[in-house]
Amino acid sequence: MTRIDRDVATRAFNHALEHHEQAFEQFFIAKLLGFEISYPDDTCRVEFAVADFMYNPQGSLHGGVVALAMDVSMGHLLNRLQGPGATLEMKIQYLRAVRGGRVVATGSVLRRGSSIAFLESRLTNQDGELAAMATSTWRTSPAKPREPGLPRT
Amino acid sequence: MTRIDRDVATRAFNHALEHHEQAFEQFFIAKLLGFEISYPDDTCRVEFAVADFMYNPQGSLHGGVVALAMDVSMGHLLNRLQGPGATLEMKIQYLRAVRGGRVVATGSVLRRGSSIAFLESRLTNQDGELAAMATSTWRTSPAKPREPGLPRT
Amino acid sequence: MTRIDRDVATRAFNHALEHHEQAFEQFFIAKLLGFEISYPDDTCRVEFAVADFMYNPQGSLHGGVVALAMDVSMGHLLNRLQGPGATLEMKIQYLRAVRGGRVVATGSVLRRGSSIAFLESRLTNQDGELAAMATSTWRTSPAKPREPGLPRT
Amino acid sequence: MTRIDRDVATRAFNHALEHHEQAFEQFFIAKLLGFEISYPDDTCRVEFAVADFMYNPQGSLHGGVVALAMDVSMGHLLNRLQGPGATLEMKIQYLRAVRGGRVVATGSVLRRGSSIAFLESRLTNQDGELAAMATSTWRTSPAKPREPGLPRT
Numbered sequence: 001m002t003r004i005d006r007d008v009a010t011r012a013f014n015h016a017l018e019h020h021e022q023a024f025e026q027f028f029i030a031k032l033l034g035f036e037i038s039y040p041d042d043t044c045r046v047e048f049a050v051a052d053f054m055y056n057p058q059g060s061l062h063g064g065v066v067a068l069a070m071d072v073s074m075g076h077l078l079n080r081l082q083g084p085g086a087t088l089e090m091k092i093q094y095l096r097a098v099r100g101g102r103v104v105a106t107g108s109v110l111r112r113g114s115s116i117a118f119l120e121s122r123l124t125n126q127d128g129e130l131a132a133m134a135t136s137t138w139r140t141s142p143a144k145p146r147e148p149g150l151p152r153t
Numbered sequence: 154m155t156r157i158d159r160d161v162a163t164r165a166f167n168h169a170l171e172h173h174e175q176a177f178e179q180f181f182i183a184k185l186l187g188f189e190i191s192y193p194d195d196t197c198r199v200e201f202a203v204a205d206f207m208y209n210p211q212g213s214l215h216g217g218v219v220a221l222a223m224d225v226s227m228g229h230l231l232n233r234l235q236g237p238g239a240t241l242e243m244k245i246q247y248l249r250a251v252r253g254g255r256v257v258a259t260g261s262v263l264r265r266g267s268s269i270a271f272l273e274s275r276l277t278n279q280d281g282e283l284a285a286m287a288t289s290t291w292r293t294s295p296a297k298p299r300e301p302g303l304p305r306t
Numbered sequence: 307m308t309r310i311d312r313d314v315a316t317r318a319f320n321h322a323l324e325h326h327e328q329a330f331e332q333f334f335i336a337k338l339l340g341f342e343i344s345y346p347d348d349t350c351r352v353e354f355a356v357a358d359f360m361y362n363p364q365g366s367l368h369g370g371v372v373a374l375a376m377d378v379s380m381g382h383l384l385n386r387l388q389g390p391g392a393t394l395e396m397k398i399q400y401l402r403a404v405r406g407g408r409v410v411a412t413g414s415v416l417r418r419g420s421s422i423a424f425l426e427s428r429l430t431n432q433d434g435e436l437a438a439m440a441t442s443t444w445r446t447s448p449a450k451p452r453e454p455g456l457p458r459t
Numbered sequence: 460m461t462r463i464d465r466d467v468a469t470r471a472f473n474h475a476l477e478h479h480e481q482a483f484e485q486f487f488i489a490k491l492l493g494f495e496i497s498y499p500d501d502t503c504r505v506e507f508a509v510a511d512f513m514y515n516p517q518g519s520l521h522g523g524v525v526a527l528a529m530d531v532s533m534g535h536l537l538n539r540l541q542g543p544g545a546t547l548e549m550k551i552q553y554l555r556a557v558r559g560g561r562v563v564a565t566g567s568v569l570r571r572g573s574s575i576a577f578l579e580s581r582l583t584n585q586d587g588e589l590a591a592m593a594t595s596t597w598r599t600s601p602a603k604p605r606e607p608g609l610p611r612t
Contacts, residue, residue: 001251003176009181022155024210028162029217057177063240064182064224068217073492075216087216088422088443091244091397091550093577093594095337095570110592112555113422115190116270116394118552132567133577135552136592137394137443139422161431241575241596244397245551246424246441248417263439264401268574269547269598271399286416286424286442288399290547290596292575308481315487319472327460330516334468334591335523362534363483367547370488374523381515381522393522397550 002059009053023080030072033065037076038127045071046105050098060097066105067092070121070134073107078117081109083141090136099132101126113141155212162206169265177232183225186218190229196261199223203253213250218244219258223274223287226260231270234296238270243289254279269291292296308365315359317409330385336378343382350383350413352376356406366403372411373398376409376427376440378411382390386416387446391423407432421446461518467524468512480576483538489493489531494598503536503566505529507558519556526551529580529593532566540568542600544576549595560585574599 016031025037034048046069056062071090078085102124110118117140123132169184178190187201200286209215224243231238256278263271270293276285322337331343339353351377362368377396384391409431414423423446429438474488484496493507505528515521530549537544562584569577576599582591 004175004181006170008169011168015161017159017162020156022157022205022210022212025208026524027208028157028206029208029215046300052175053181055171055175055180055182057175057176057180057232058239061268062182062221062224063243064217065171066219067220067224067243068215071215071217071220073222079210084211086192086211087247089244089246089395090216090220091594092220093569093596095241096239097239110552110589118554120592130569133579133594135550135592136554137212155382242548244441246443247415248424263399263436273439283416286426286441288397288439290399310481312476315472315476319468323468326462328511328514328518329518333514333516334463334512335521358481359487361481361486361488363481363486363538364543364545365481366489368527368530369549370523370527373526373530373551375464375522375548377521377523377526385516390517392556393553395550395552396522396526398526399548399607400546402544406499418539426479443505452512456539 004053004055006049008051010040012051012053014076024076029068033069035069037072039077039080042108044073045088045134047100047102047146049101050071060099061137063092066123066132069105070107070123070132072136073105073121074119074136078105078108078138080083082112082117085140086140089141090134092128092132092134095109096125096129096131098125103131105119110135112140125141141142157206158175158204161204165204165206170235174288177229178268181286182221188222188225192233195261197233199226199258200255201253202255214253216245216247219247219276219285222258223260223276223285224289226258226274227272227289228289230260230262231272231291231293235265235270236289238293241290241292243287245285245287247283247285249278249284251278251284256284263288264281265293310359310361312355318359330347330382331348335374339375341378345383345386348414350379350381352411353408354390356404356407360452366405367399371402372400372429372438376413376429376438377412377442378432379411380440380442381426383413383415384425384446385443388417388418389421391444391446394443394445396440398440401440402431402435402437404431404437409437416441416449418446451455461591463512463514464510467510471510481566483535491581492528494528494531496525496531496536498536498539501567503532505532505564506561508561509557512537514563517571519558522551522553523593524580525553528564529566529591530566530595532580533578533593533595536566536568537597537599541571541576544599546595547596549593551591553591555584555588555590557584559589562590577583581595
């Protein structure tokens with residue numbers, strides 16, 4: 001009977017419980033999965049270390065977790081650029097199974113209009129190989145000016 | 154500062170830690186999210202109760218969790234019918250935000266060929282309304298006879 | 307060297323040239339492909355006879371023609387229900403090659419909101435088997451009352 | 460009543476009738492739409508001039524024609540690299556309406572495996588702006604050695 005590494009999962013859970021806040025970048029799922037979120041060059045980069053508690057029954061990173069990371073990379077980029085949006089749809093292609101290491105999902109904009117935005121995300125494995133490709137369509141909130149001096153959450 | 158319900162999340166985590174096994178239906182993520190998996194009438198039904206630890210930063214069920222449940226409903230159905238497969242791609246449309254209650258993702262087969270299978274999944278909210286629609290394409294393992302009398306896991 | 311049936315193609319072209327009008331149901335491409343469009347039971351049905359001038363290089367109905375028929379079945383349904391929309395995205399799965407006979411694409415609504423609509427379409431071959439499955443997302447025009455007594459084009 | 464330019468359509472049709480051959484690059488639809496197909500740098504480039512006979516009822520390039528061009532750019536690239544394949548699925552996002560000018564669909568490989576290939580295609584308008592984005596998944600034929608000296612069709 002295969003079981004996950006209890007210590008790794010427990011540390012991740014306790015860390016998330018302590019440090020989350022239900023806001024962009026800080027929400028519970030993102031903390032549980034150890035997402036490190038940054039915004040280099042008009043992209044959003046979501047990096048995390050694959051752990052066996054994220055596995056599917058066949059012993060690789062679950063496609064739903066891949067979807068989650070890619071969704072976050074696009075939704076956080078859109079939020080950064082324009083304010084929170086709503087995913088209308090997302091498609092993901094799974095090019096390679098991922099079994100470990102650090103992976104990076106990088107979201108970027110295909111086009112941003114006044115009410116609709118189109119984004120893509122590419123997830124690479126530890127060796128920098130493309131492991132998943134996603135495209136998505138979002139309804140954007142009306143762009144509004146932000147108060148100067150306030151950090152973006 | 155909004156935080157999740159610690160007790161609900163902790164009970165879910167401890168339950169998953171105790172009762173998971175890295176096999177179909179029993180793997181850690183499925184247990185953490187409380188998936189109840191059954192196979193009525195050539196479909197696979199994944200039912201679970203939405204909890205706030207599954208939320209996105211905007212306070213509704215995260216699209217990645219929706220994707221995960223729908224992926225499971227299709228992958229488990231395929232496994233049941235034919236043995237484990239690999240997702241080549243999945244597309245999800247998000248029709249309605251889900252904020253609570255019990256949701257059900259129901260996977261069904263569009264077509265199963267010898268090496269490729271096409272599936273769909275529909276996720277309904279507590280009121281039975283369609284909240285998400287997914288279609289996906291899978292590479293199937295060569296169908297092989299199963300030992301009689303052995304339960305499928 | 308394989309060539310198409312000149313007579314069939316020429317008849318289709320001349321028919322389209324004479325009878326088209328750049329409006330819903332009557333536009334040139336729809337006439338060229340022989341689309342018969344009807345609206346039974348809250349769906350839009352696009353029926354046509356496959357001809358070899360619609361083939362791909364491998365001798366079956368081109369995936370792009372399949373896409374076109376399915377797009378028309380969804381766009382025309384939306385137009386009928388609500389006025390003209392714009393396709394944001396469409397995904398098509400190709401389940402079976404189609405080599406001849408009459409095929410039917412049937413569009414239906416997954417959900418229609420005030421500014422966004424989600425639709426699906428299923429294309430069946432001459433034997434009634436599912437040959438292609440599509441889902442799509444549309445931006446809808448603001449619903450406006452229609453003049454009574456005017457037929458919808 | 461809006462009608463298409465008869466002369467442009469008739470010239471395109473007669474040209475296709477004379478010059479097509481049901482093979483890669485030369486098949487009837489490709490000739491009718493005036494596709495110019497080339498293979499720069501591991502991509503496949505499909506260029507054509509938008510004409511009003513390719514329009515939807517709303518007066519822009521029909522999404523099905525866009526799908527067709529993008530499908531061709533991916534299928535022809537795959538054929539060039541590996542032999543003919545079959546589209547399992549394709550998703551297209553429509554970023555901008557196209558009303559005229561010369562457009563280019565450029566197909567490229569995301570990953571090619573032994574039995575499955577993942578491709579993308581980007582369609583740009585006359586001003587070089589991204590007007591449509593497609594990704595697709597293909598079943599590839601077993602790679603087989605080609606007879607030396609024979610041109611690839």
